[in-house]
Amino acid sequence: EKQPCMPTHPQKPLIIKTGVQFTTKVRLLVKLPEVDYQLKVKTTFDKDLPPGRVSRQFFILTNNTKVMDIEDYSNGCLSVDFRHLQLKEKKYINGTKGSEGLLSVTEELHSLSFEASFTVQGLTIDLETCSLPLVVISNVSQLPGGWASVMWYNLLTDEPRNLAFFGNPPRASWSQLSEVLSWQFSTFAGRGLNKEQLTMLGEKLLGQHVSCSDYHVSWSKFSKNIPGKPFSFWMWLDSILELIKKHLLPVWNENYIMGFVSKETERSLLKDREPGTFLLRFSESHLGGITFTWVENSNGEVKFNSVEPYTKNRLSALPFADIIRDYKVISDGVVPENPLKFLYPDIPKDDAFGRLYNSQPSKVHPYISSTLIPISELRSNTSTTLPSCRSPEPPMTPGEFNMLNEHLCFDIETMSSPYSE
Amino acid sequence: EKQPCMPTHPQKPLIIKTGVQFTTKVRLLVKLPEVDYQLKVKTTFDKDLPPGRVSRQFFILTNNTKVMDIEDYSNGCLSVDFRHLQLKEKKYINGTKGSEGLLSVTEELHSLSFEASFTVQGLTIDLETCSLPLVVISNVSQLPGGWASVMWYNLLTDEPRNLAFFGNPPRASWSQLSEVLSWQFSTFAGRGLNKEQLTMLGEKLLGQHVSCSDYHVSWSKFSKNIPGKPFSFWMWLDSILELIKKHLLPVWNENYIMGFVSKETERSLLKDREPGTFLLRFSESHLGGITFTWVENSNGEVKFNSVEPYTKNRLSALPFADIIRDYKVISDGVVPENPLKFLYPDIPKDDAFGRLYNSQPSKVHPYISSTLIPISELRSNTSTTLPSCRSPEPPMTPGEFNMLNEHLCFDIETMSSPYSE
DNA sequence: ACAGTTTCCCGTAAATGC
DNA sequence: TGCATTTACGGGAAACTG
Numbered sequence A, B: 001e002k003q004p005c006m007p008t009h010p011q012k013p014l015i016i017k018t019g020v021q022f023t024t025k026v027r028l029l030v031k032l033p034e035v036d037y038q039l040k041v042k043t044t045f046d047k048d049l050p051p052g053r054v055s056r057q058f059f060i061l062t063n064n065t066k067v068m069d070i071e072d073y074s075n076g077c078l079s080v081d082f083r084h085l086q087l088k089e090k091k092y093i094n095g096t097k098g099s100e101g102l103l104s105v106t107e108e109l110h111s112l113s114f115e116a117s118f119t120v121q122g123l124t125i126d127l128e129t130c131s132l133p134l135v136v137i138s139n140v141s142q143l144p145g146g147w148a149s150v151m152w153y154n155l156l157t158d159e160p161r162n163l164a165f166f167g168n169p170p171r172a173s174w175s176q177l178s179e180v181l182s183w184q185f186s187t188f189a190g191r192g193l194n195k196e197q198l199t200m201l202g203e204k205l206l207g208q209h210v211s212c213s214d215y216h217v218s219w220s221k222f223s224k225n226i227p228g229k230p231f232s233f234w235m236w237l238d239s240i241l242e243l244i245k246k247h248l249l250p251v252w253n254e255n256y257i258m259g260f261v262s263k264e265t266e267r268s269l270l271k272d273r274e275p276g277t278f279l280l281r282f283s284e285s286h287l288g289g290i291t292f293t294w295v296e297n298s299n300g301e302v303k304f305n306s307v308e309p310y311t312k313n314r315l316s317a318l319p320f321a322d323i324i325r326d327y328k329v330i331s332d333g334v335v336p337e338n339p340l341k342f343l344y345p346d347i348p349k350d351d352a353f354g355r356l357y358n359s360q361p362s363k364v365h366p367y368i369s370s371t372l373i374p375i376s377e378l379r380s381n382t383s384t385t386l387p388s389c390r391s392p393e394p395p396m397t398p399g400e401f402n403m404l405n406e407h408l409c410f411d412i413e414t415m416s417s418p419y420s421e
Numbered sequence C: 001a002c003a004g005t006t007t008c009c010c011g012t013a014a015a016t017g018c
Numbered sequence D: 001t002g003c004a005t006t007t008a009c010g011g012g013a014a015a016c017t018g
Helices: A140-156 A174-189 A195-211 A219-223 A233-253 A263-270 A312-317 A320-326 A349-356 B140-156 B174-189 B195-211 B219-223 B233-253 B263-270 B312-317 B320-326 B349-356
Strands: A002-005 A015-017 A022-028 A040-045 A058-060 A065-067 A078-085 A087-089 A112-120 A123-130 A134-137 A277-282 A290-298 A301-306 A328-331 A371-378 B015-017 B022-028 B040-045 B058-060 B065-067 B078-085 B087-089 B112-120 B123-130 B134-137 B277-282 B290-298 B301-307 B328-331 B371-378
Touching: A015 A140, A022 A112, A040 A058, A040 A078, A065 A078, A134 A140, A140 A174, A140 A219, A140 A233, A174 A195, A174 A233, A195 A233, A219 A233, A233 A277, A233 A312, A233 A320, A233 A349, A263 A277, A263 A290, A263 A301, A312 B312, A320 A349, A320 A371, B015 B140, B022 B112, B040 B058, B040 B078, B065 B078, B134 B140, B140 B174, B140 B219, B140 B233, B174 B195, B174 B233, B195 B233, B219 B233, B233 B277, B233 B312, B233 B320, B233 B349, B263 B277, B263 B290, B263 B301, B320 B349, B320 B371
Parallel strands: A015 A134, A328 A371, B015 B134, B328 B371
Antiparallel strands: A002 A022, A022 A078, A040 A065, A040 A112, A058 A087, A112 A123, A277 A290, A290 A301, A371 B371, B022 B078, B040 B065, B040 B112, B058 B087, B112 B123, B277 B290, B290 B301
């Protein structure tokens, strides 16, 4: 009879961070006869959860009851918006720290329950409903893991409340999964993944089995660390999504980032193109990095170069389009030259990126304006630059206030509060 | 009977941010006879504060009583450390929102009281003491303003608890103030200010009166916005201090930053030097910026150029020493050249900064490493690029830190609030 | 409308727990 | 000890509130 809407965390529903406000809405779908009194709804976190089922317990720190009201728009349904709800972990539940030590926090599912009761014609009616499974995190660094769980659950089951789902999570067929992955990109970055990009992702995940589109991917393969690497497939992919959202949106939406290409494919694509042709792809070895690879012709021999991937730190100092515009290679002290001429297959660089270049900062008079440009220095013998020695650090002695300390002996002393810097 | 010792937390004592933990310590300076029971100390915020005296009221959210204990080291004094104390504002004290609407939050002074009582030989003895005046802030953005208050108070009064101090704050003599300002730099950045730097600051604050070292600076001149600018003298100076702490420490400590120089002085210093001689100074028109000015000789005519000031954002993309090493000017498309040759007066650039250069990032094999370099493009027609108007100068102040001495006699102590970095 | 002030909360760093 | 998880809080920005 009622229908819960999810915690409306704008972007990533079904994930709640402790100590951070969330909201939820409950709507009564039937019209009640003669409701002339207040219909109270109470929200409870993990109501009736079998003990030992979860390893962490939480409660709603804030006010958890509210009176239903007629919805503004149209239908006249009764509904209630809970706002400013906040979750806190119960401490000291000693001993009963759940049996599921095998699961990580982001695999532990919870739920929000809603209850109301009213009396009509002497008959008391109890209503109760609950949310889809929720993941509770304590730091945004756990958001990607939590979102992986939410996706997996909702992709693979229709059960409304199987909190033990990750005790034995099913596999996903590649055709289902690839659709979800593309959907992530179209939802959060405005453009989905094309067939070639998905193929590369499939091969990364499954080896050459991708051809069989009914191949299945296990939860571990998707969400647990790749052997030999400190991150999982999904963490890697999500780091790219974040990079796009923060620094590459226009370039991504123009479809200028091939992004997911194996090195072999990359070379076979570039080798017959005009020298100076380049393409953009994401780093496979590091989280959230993008690089460009260009082809050049030295002495009749085809050569490929890739720049060290740019990560969010570098990109926040200099927008990516400007990096492409200004990138220079200096060989043996000769005049720097930009090796990037054509975006694959053959679009003149400025035709593609011209609209995305930042205008130069306007000049503040007495000063000469200055900008940063990305530059690589090549030596003809070895590939890179000088060895250099780092120097020691300067001591930094903040004078302390100990001036008055010791000798003052008498009685109290003070306090330190964290202010400093 | 009790006596306070200074904020043991080295950094910014006497400032407390709501919602952030702080600590304080109280020490009993007399030995009590036969103390065979527990001596409890209770901490109260703004105890007995006349109503209406302050516009905001706070309370200690956490546990505020603790038992005294024998101090670990030596003397066997009784003492107690309060940790994890936290302040929260009392809400809804309707109506009584203090009379002092004239004062800003950082001018509103508070205090922490400590009480204990014990019985000896049938006689009950009450002990009480309290802290130096405290400033309560709610966001780190208020820290500079709070610190200005703490400095001014402790510089200009020996009263232990004049919470109405900012109702009518006294002026500071330039000789006092300049000492405090220099002390800020030596405490927080490891090197104080020299005579020339202080002179420039004095002129900024007082015009040409600095010669009279008994000239006095008002609190407003020090801490209120400079007419026509959105920041005060102290905010400007503090933004420079922060910039040094975060990005310029080694360069500052090597004394390579002249920093505070008027444009006139700058030119007169540079005009007779070798072309390519440069000096480093802070922006007077923007918060937290540093620039270099170099002299060059074009067609027998002396010319000065200054680069657009670097702020924390740019500096966190590229360390300042590397900027100096790599800075290039490109004129009319010719080969870029670094115009910086000698640090004033005549130190070859690499002799001065060589040890401070960062080593190049080591190369990750398949990639060509890349770095950012700062570059300015000049057109030959005018000396710089677009014309634009620059604004006037920011002011400055000197000061000194003898603040906390004297008054320590009786009662209390201090606190430092945890802000750190 | 607005300025001063507080709240909110991400993201990094440090602390804690297992 | 190392890893997983939580806490702490600076810093930018939004929300508040007179």
